[in-house]
Amino acid sequence: MVWFASSHTRDDQKIGKNSEQFTSGGRQIPAGLTAADVVSKWTWAATLLQSSNVAYQQGVSGPFWYAAGATIQVILFATLAIEIKRKCPAIHTVLEVVLVRWGVAAHLVFLFFCVLTNLIVTAMLILGGAATVEALTGVNVYAASFLIPIPVCVYTAFGGLKGTYYASFTHTVIIFIALLIFMWKIYAGPSDIGSSNKMYDNLVCDAIKMQGTTGLDYTTGNSNGSLLTMWSQGGLIFGIVNIVGNFGTVFVDQSYWQGAIACQPSATWKGYLLGGISWFAIPFSMATSLGLAAHALDLPITPSESAQGLVPPAVATHLLGEGGAFLIAFQLFLAVTSTANSEQLAVSSLISYDIYKRYINPNATGKQIIFVSRAGIVFWAIVSGVVAAILKQFNISLGWVYMSMGNFIGSAVVPITFSLTWKNCTALGAILGALGGLAAAFIGWFSVAASLNGGVINVDTLGGNYPMLTGNLLALCVSPIICVIVSLMNPQNYDWKELEEKTGTYLVEDDPHAHLKATGGEDSKEAMDNAYYWVTRGGALLSIVLILIWPLLALPENPFSKSYFGWWVAIAFIWGHMAFLATVVYPVVQYFLPPRDIYLDPSESGAGEPAKEMQQSVHSQGVQPPAGFVLNPAMGAPGMVMYAPPYQTWNGPIQGMTTVGPFGPASMQGIPTPIFPQA
Secondary structure, X not given: OHHHHHHOOOHHHOOOOOHHHXXXXXXXXXXXXHHHHHHHHHOOHHHHHHHHHHHHHHOOHHHHHHHHHHHHHHHXXXXXXXXXXXXXXXXXXXXXXXXXXXXXXXXXXXXXXXXXXXXXXXXXXXXXHHHHHHHHHOOOHHHHHHHOHHHHHHHHHHHXXXXXXXHHHHHHHHHHHHHHHHHHHHHOOOOOXXXXXXXXXXXXXXXXXXXXXXXOOOOOOEHHHOOOOOOEHHHHHHHHHHHHHHHHHHHOOHHHHHHHHHEOHHHHHHHHHHHHHHHXXXXXXXXXXXXXXXXXXXXXXXXXXXXXXXXXXXXXXXXXXXXXXXXXXXXXXXXXXXXXXXXXXXXXHHHHHHHHHHHHOOOOOHHHHHHHHHHHHHHHHHHHHHHHHHHHHOOOOHHHHHHHHHHHHHHHHHXXXXXXXXXXXXXXXXXXXXXXXXXXXXXXXXXXXXXXXXXXXXXXXXOOHHHHHHHHHHHHHHHHHHHHHHHHHXXXXXXXXXXXXXXXXXXXXXXHHHOOOOOOOOOOHHHHHHHHHXXXXXXXXXXXXXXXXXXXXXXXXOOOOHHHHHHHHHXXXXXXXXXXXXXXXXXXHHHHOOOOOOOOOOOOOHHHHHHHHHHHHHHHOOOOOOOOEEEOXXXXXXXXXXXXXXXXXXXXXXXXXXXXXXXXXXXXXXXXXOOOOOO
């Protein structure tokens, strides 16, 4: 897949020769591939494992709150993706925006939060992946902690961003195929369940049995102890923590900003909306299948095993034997590696652009940037393995890290969003908001844990629902209050044109797609303004439907009737299949029927200057090209000419110019070569 990406790139833009191509993918990724990439990197080990764990603990509410609580962030991020193209299309990292607006101090503060976010996400990937690999194969968990990230760095360092886009697409294909296999096997295929009615009956029986047991009661907080209800105290608490925590892992994660930077402008909002809605199917459909099946099959899964994310492999092995174990392991490995390559690239971009080029070598060349990026990828692969091994040594589970992540990074969400959306936000307001929210989160987290456990503070007491909930809410809510109050004392009143002008100078090599024309076409600034208007409103409405209207409509069914549960399962089935079409079939269609390239107006940006100079060069020789011979400014490089149909011959003198024919570049000295435009 890396070779495939490189072979479809112009020679001077090839990976390894152009740093803009390596880190930004040429800024031409279409919507379908963007959606597949969003699904790929948002599918963590936790998506496959933790979602089934909460289904096992809370019943039907668990998969819903996991899916809804982590979908709205991607949907809402689509507005920031549009803002990138409107205000600073030439950036490489989110921290370049922070640096231009708020200076070095803010740049360093948010560099800390961005790296911390990547560290938490990577640690969760490896923790879940290593535990499952050990359970299924017997490989030592510490060895697995390094065997997962290190091989990924090889193709990531070679292929850069565009290469990993194609690799992530193949990961998404396998993940969805495995998902559909499990759904059909559990609800329609020959198995110990085989239908939604049988699943319903078994869940009712299991809930009755669980109410009579001692020790951990998985349905504590559910109405009547039922697994078939949205009236779940634990499910609601998890949903709130999930919503708060995942804002940080999207809005503060450089990999999502990098994905938006790499998109074709019109693909930003299309790709992120489509990717977010499609991703909903993975935790919702998979956990509604595997998570509930663990109860319906009455499998002997301990609380400790559940916390490690071992519910899916237990069910898969029971239903499909070694084939099921392999399918889960393969699905999990691809989920982990697809996100790992995004995180490795994100950190390498922060290292190369925001540390190396910013503070060590301001005049770094493209080759130097690529070298540092590749070194950063290898470095992060090793560091992530070490961190995961340390967390494992202290018995910190995947579920604990997942629930606590909002406490660490939630306070940076609003300030970093304000960098592109609120012109009056000041550097002092952003810094104090981020650090003040972090302090408030830790104070509340530790205080509640101590008060509920007789003053005892350890990993177990900090992992309780109420301490986690308190810390997450304080992180997300205190931060904007401080940020807004401090900023309004002395508003910045920032001019967005200055942001575009200054970030435009950050390009290491020229990239014709780092500039947009003002009007005309769906990739113009005018089209982006229109998209921003509709996406902000549509994204807000869709978010309200997912986290408010849908659960409220489900509350009257307490518990679900057999027919209502059948309808619930049908939604999971339909959503899973539609997501497969959107992220697997649609990108293939776009490849064979590619969207129109971004045509730049030479009068509006420097990107068209080569074609403009070539036009002047031809006319300066006193020779006018006849009708049928035209210049193609969309090529974005000097010396590229083409014949407009019908193809004609012209034997006029054209010195020092080349053509791009069907077999590559060729010198043109009066030779009537038929020319084809690039796709």
